[in-house]
Amino acid sequence: MAGQSRKPTRYSKSPIAKKVKMGGTVVLSEALVNKKASNTVPKIHVKRGDMVMLISGPKKNDPKRSPQLKKRLDAKNAYKGTTGKVIAVFPKEGKVIVEGVNLITRASKPRMGMGKTGLIKKEGPIYASKVMLYSTTSKKPVRAEFRKKEGLE
Numbered sequence: 001m002a003g004q005s006r007k008p009t010r011y012s013k014s015p016i017a018k019k020v021k022m023g024g025t026v027v028l029s030e031a032l033v034n035k036k037a038s039n040t041v042p043k044i045h046v047k048r049g050d051m052v053m054l055i056s057g058p059k060k061n062d063p064k065r066s067p068q069l070k071k072r073l074d075a076k077n078a079y080k081g082t083t084g085k086v087i088a089v090f091p092k093e094g095k096v097i098v099e100g101v102n103l104i105t106r107a108s109k110p111r112m113g114m115g116k117t118g119l120i121k122k123e124g125p126i127y128a129s130k131v132m133l134y135s136t137t138s139k140k141p142v143r144a145e146f147r148k149k150e151g152l153e
Contacts, residue, residue, distance in 0.1 A: 044091050044094070045128065046089065046128060046131060048089055049085065050085070051083060052085075052096075052132060052134050053134040054130060054131055055130060057079055058073060078102045078126070082100070084101045086098055086131075093125070094128055095125035096127075096128045100123070101123065103121050106119070106122065
């Protein structure tokens, strides 16, 4: 026991899970150890009530797309260039819910005194990096740092 050494631990700035490398070296993120580290929580550039536009995703009119896939994408309404209002923001997950975008169909059983039953369509969360602030005056997406200049405050 006296000559036995502990396995070395190396700390990384990146938000990674615990890894064991060759030679028994353990790589651990500082964010998992240090409580005040904030590198695992991304900064969200939009707020609730903002008008946003999807900047990534499939294009609406793609001739190569199969009819089945087109039907599924039409149901979700997650095309590039779609605009909507931000309903909710989840900074810990780095996601937002946008009105009328990424619609999910859920089945709901009938319950005593509960609301709707059957198939219910509601918005699902999408990554905040897929949306950009939309200016209604210039009719194009703008960066969040131009919020005051565009009058979106």
